[in-house]
Amino acid sequence: MSDARSSESGFPIQGVYTAADLPADLDARLGEPGEFPYTRGVYPTMYTSRPWTMRQYAGFGTATESNARYHQLLRAGTMGLSVAFDLPTQMGYDSDDPIAHGEVGKVGVAIDSIEDMRTLFGGIPLDKVSTSMTINAPGSVLLLLYQLVAEENGVPGAALNGTIQNDILKEYIARGTYIFPPKPSLRLVADTFAYCRAEVPKWNTISISGYHMAEAGASPAQEVAFTLANGVEYVRAALAAGLAVDDFAPRLSFFFVARTTLLEEVAKFRAARRIWARLMRDEFGAKNPKSMMLRFHTQTAGVQLTAQQPEVNLVRVAVQGLGAVLGGTQSLHTNSFDEAIALPTEKAARLALRTQQVLAYETDLTATVDPFAGSYVVEAMTAEVEAAATELMDRVFDHGSAVDAIEAGFQKREIEQSAYRIAQEIDSGERVVVGLNRFRIDEEEPYEPLRVDPSIEAAQGERLARLRAERDSGAVERALAELRAAAEGDTNVLYPMKEALRARATVGEVCGTLREVWGIYRPSDRF
Numbered sequence: 340m341s342d343a344r345s346s347e348s349g350f351p352i353q354g355v356y357t358a359a360d361l362p363a364d365l366d367a368r369l370g371e372p373g374e375f376p377y378t379r380g381v382y383p384t385m386y387t388s389r390p391w392t393m394r395q396y397a398g399f400g401t402a403t404e405s406n407a408r409y410h411q412l413l414r415a416g417t418m419g420l421s422v423a424f425d426l427p428t429q430m431g432y433d434s435d436d437p438i439a440h441g442e443v444g445k446v447g448v449a450i451d452s453i454e455d456m457r458t459l460f461g462g463i464p465l466d467k468v469s470t471s472m473t474i475n476a477p478g479s480v481l482l483l484l485y486q487l488v489a490e491e492n493g494v495p496g497a498a499l500n501g502t503i504q505n506d507i508l509k510e511y512i513a514r515g516t517y518i519f520p521p522k523p524s525l526r527l528v529a530d531t532f533a534y535c536r537a538e539v540p541k542w543n544t545i546s547i548s549g550y551h552m553a554e555a556g557a558s559p560a561q562e563v564a565f566t567l568a569n570g571v572e573y574v575r576a577a578l579a580a581g582l583a584v585d586d587f588a589p590r591l592s593f594f595f596v597a598r599t600t601l602l603e604e605v606a607k608f609r610a611a612r613r614i615w616a617r618l619m620r621d622e623f624g625a626k627n628p629k630s631m632m633l634r635f636h637t638q639t640a641g642v643q644l645t646a647q648q649p650e651v652n653l654v655r656v657a658v659q660g661l662g663a664v665l666g667g668t669q670s671l672h673t674n675s676f677d678e679a680i681a682l683p684t685e686k687a688a689r690l691a692l693r694t695q696q697v698l699a700y701e702t703d704l705t706a707t708v709d710p711f712a713g714s715y716v717v718e719a720m721t722a723e724v725e726a727a728a729t730e731l732m733d734r735v736f737d738h739g740s741a742v743d744a745i746e747a748g749f750q751k752r753e754i755e756q757s758a759y760r761i762a763q764e765i766d767s768g769e770r771v772v773v774g775l776n777r778f779r780i781d782e783e784e785p786y787e788p789l790r791v792d793p794s795i796e797a798a799q800g801e802r803l804a805r806l807r808a809e810r811d812s813g814a815v816e817r818a819l820a821e822l823r824a825a826a827e828g829d830t831n832v833l834y835p836m837k838e839a840l841r842a843r844a845t846v847g848e849v850c851g852t853l854r855e856v857w858g859i860y861r862p863s864d865r866f
């Protein structure tokens with residue numbers, strides 16, 4: 340037998356597993372597919388009746404360019420859209436704000452007002468396509484813009500399917516696009532839950548994300564623990580705001596990474612489902628099975644891709660995607676092989692989607708549910724990840740709450756330690772990265788990456804100037820005053836926000852109004 344190896348979460352992997360390694364109460368831990376505790380998947384038939392949603396994250400430049408990319412992706416066979424916004428939009432600033440300079444349209448599309456949103460979804464049937472939007476602090480603003488555009492096209496809120504990321508807690512821990520302090524942020528999240536329940540009932544109101552923590556270096560057990568602990572915080576905030584658990588929990592969704600360490604990743608997804616189901620039933624008294632189902636999106640691990648010999652990334656992504664599917668994901672983004680270099684080119688984006696199509700239509704993965712059930716190693720690892728994550732969640736709650744732990748710098752510190760260990764292992768060669776620390780070539784082939792046109796910023800600025808000149812500024816001011824009053828009080832802010840956006844207030848103006856009332860978050864020195 341070779342030397343014992345450690346899993347990503349740090350427990351030893353045995354050279355051989357046998358029946359003796361299976362948990363004693365395996366049947367109870369497994370349950371049936373589509374039944375508590377959902378270890379085997381959230382739906383009884385899983386992919387045998389419908390494959391996962393192929394949902395490729397995309398967006399850059401202006402709304403016009405991104406709209407063209409969405410049409411191209413849909414033609415190529417994606418089943419749902421996933422919008423990437425530029426940093427100014429994610430931070431609640433307009434493209435002509437001095438703070439936005441140099442960032443407009445860079446890492447995603449620039450959206451300033453309902454006019455951009457109309458362009459972004461031009462020609463896309465919003466009653467048929469589900470749309471995910473990676474937007475957090477201004478999540479409610481972009482959701483309302485989406486709803487307004489849908490309504491203009493005769494599609495009512497009740498017919499809309501989609502997700503906003505809206506997960507502010509992991510922004511404090513790992514991703515960084517927060518605006519407001521935790522308290523008003525959580526209030527905004529709870530307002531969004533309540534609004535969606537009444538007005539957009541099929542919308543997934545949040546995508547509680549471990550992905551970015553994993554990209555920052557979190558181990559699988561940390562990823563599960565910190566994500567689910569944040570989930571608990573949102574549930575508590577919504578309950579404290581007076582919502583009943585079964586009124587909002589069915590629409591909570593999750594988002595994880597898929598690494599190349601496939602066995603532990605499959606175990607991770609199965610363990611996460613089990614922990615969440617138990618928490619919702621036993622701790623929060625959920626009665627609706629949908630409240631207990633951990634439904635999740637997966638993105639393949641960008642951090643594991645290399646700029647060296649980038650075509651090798653195609654292989655990594657296939658392995659990572661395979662793990663996500665074996666783990667029962669509901670929705671999947673497979674990275675483009677050139678992502679470690681720049682924005683994906685059209686060809687690379689198509690290849691990434693083709694990878695999913697091979698998994699769905701050429702392999703036998705969709706013929707049966709949870710193929711790894713009963714596997715000695717995967718069941719043993721599922722129990723291990725579950726135990727490690729549960730223990731770590733307890734350590735989060737030892738601080739009081741997930742927010743208390745965030746303010747103490749706990750999750751960030753744990754993730755940094757794990758990231759440091761990974762970096763050391765790569766440097767020493769103990770962790771092999773093909774093409775980077777082993778199997779290198781002397782001369783890399785030149786690669787022509789896609790670049791964003793720098794004139795976008797000026798064009799967006801002109802659009803905004805026109806908008807401000809044309810709109811009824813009195814109506815905008817009145818609507819923003821209503822929004823301010825709601826933010827100062829305790830009525831749901833989404834209703835006046837929607838009216839302001841309808842009157843063509845910009846994303847920056849709406850967020851600016853809230854910034855004035857709620858202030859902005861400053862991380863404590865302990866970070």
Ligand SMILES: CC(C)(COP(=O)(O)OP(=O)(O)OC[C@H]1O[C@@H](n2cnc3c(N)ncnc32)[C@H](O)[C@@H]1OP(=O)(O)O)[C@@H](O)C(=O)NCCC(=O)NCCSC(=O)CCC(=O)O
Nearest residue numbers: 382384385389392421471473502543592634635636669670
């Ligand atoms: C719940 C998920 C995870 C998936 O939703 P989907 O609509 O795709 O899938 P779904 O809900 O499973 O399925 C759609 C409908 O089909 C039904 N359905 C599906 N399979 C079924 C089966 N086997 N049997 C019966 N029904 C089934 C479901 O019940 C549902 O209907 P009902 O609804 O009627 O029940 C959602 O939140 C989502 O799409 N998330 C995507 C998040 C995302 O793309 N994030 C990108 C982040 S990118 C990022 O952050 C990284 C970079 C950065 O930092 O910027």
